[in-house]
Amino acid sequence: MNVDPFTGAEKAAGHSVKRACGLLKVSRTACYARRNGTPGPRAVRDAGLTEQITTVHQRSRGTYGAPRVHAVLKREGAVCGRRRVARLMRQAGLTGRHRRRRHRTTIPDPHAAIRPDLVLRDFQPDPAALGTRWCGDITCIAASEGWLCLAAVTGIASRRAAGWATAGHLRTGLVAGALTAACQTRRPAGPVIFHSGRGCQYTSRELATLADKSRIRLPAGRTGQCWDNALAEPFSSTLENEPGDAHPWPTRAAARTSIFEWTESWYNLHRLHSSPGYRSPAEYETALAA
Secondary structure (H helix, E strand, C coil), rough: CCCCCHHHHHHHCCCHHHHHHHHHHCHHHHHHHHHHCCHHHHHHHHHHHHHHHHHHHHCCCCCHHHHHHHHHHHHHHCCCHHHHHHHHHHHHHHCCCCCCCCCCCCCCCCCCCCCCCCCCCCCCCCCCCCCCEEEEEEEEECCCCEEEEEEEEECCCCCCCCEEEECCCCHHHHHHHHHHHHHHHHHCCCCCCEEECCCCCCHHHHHHHHHHHHEEEECECCCCCCHEEEECCHHHHHHCCCCCCCCCCCHHHHHHHHHHHHHHHCCCCCCCEEECCCCCCHHHHHHHHH
């Protein structure tokens, strides 16, 4: 039973629930619900949506922010806006992981030959170029016994980590190992463009010899222009923040194991990427194959 919030004196003064709600532009139902502690319909819907948001956030290993959580909810049939998702995430104390400031890992060779830029910042997914355009970057992961350096080769079309290699150094062999792994994994049927920065590892004679044998062209962005190789850097930045909670890892071997599990079990198969329409690399490639 609803209890009138006004006292006898207030009623005698001409006050009433109906008039007060009319002046405040709220319904009498909401007034009584607030007084009795009963949540309104919107609060009930928000509570249910918050449960869905929490589940999606946990499935993402605590890495997704509001845009990707919203994309997953839409795929699952939920009707909600991105701002509402962001508001409920703030109220629930849920946040995505953000990129950290990166360390410099490549130094240009002033004597290296100038190579043309064949990509020209065209990093949009192109179904016709699936498996024929790659880009590469190097990052360093902190471990208690020292840095673990990782070179990655990323597919421009699907954003898949096509190949990667780790070592305790930044020599050319690290990049060559990643490129060899990409060739063994993807087995390109024709010539491939491997775009990179102008670090000495990418402009070395050793890598050029390997590329010639594998029918790979080695264009490069301009010196000092980070946007020329912008697509390769998100993989490295995401890798530094997302796998596991141990920073630094106790050993290089533990870091390498975590990187393998994160890359092959999560990043390539399930992690959503905005450019391919909030789809994972595997889902994007499967859709093209179908």
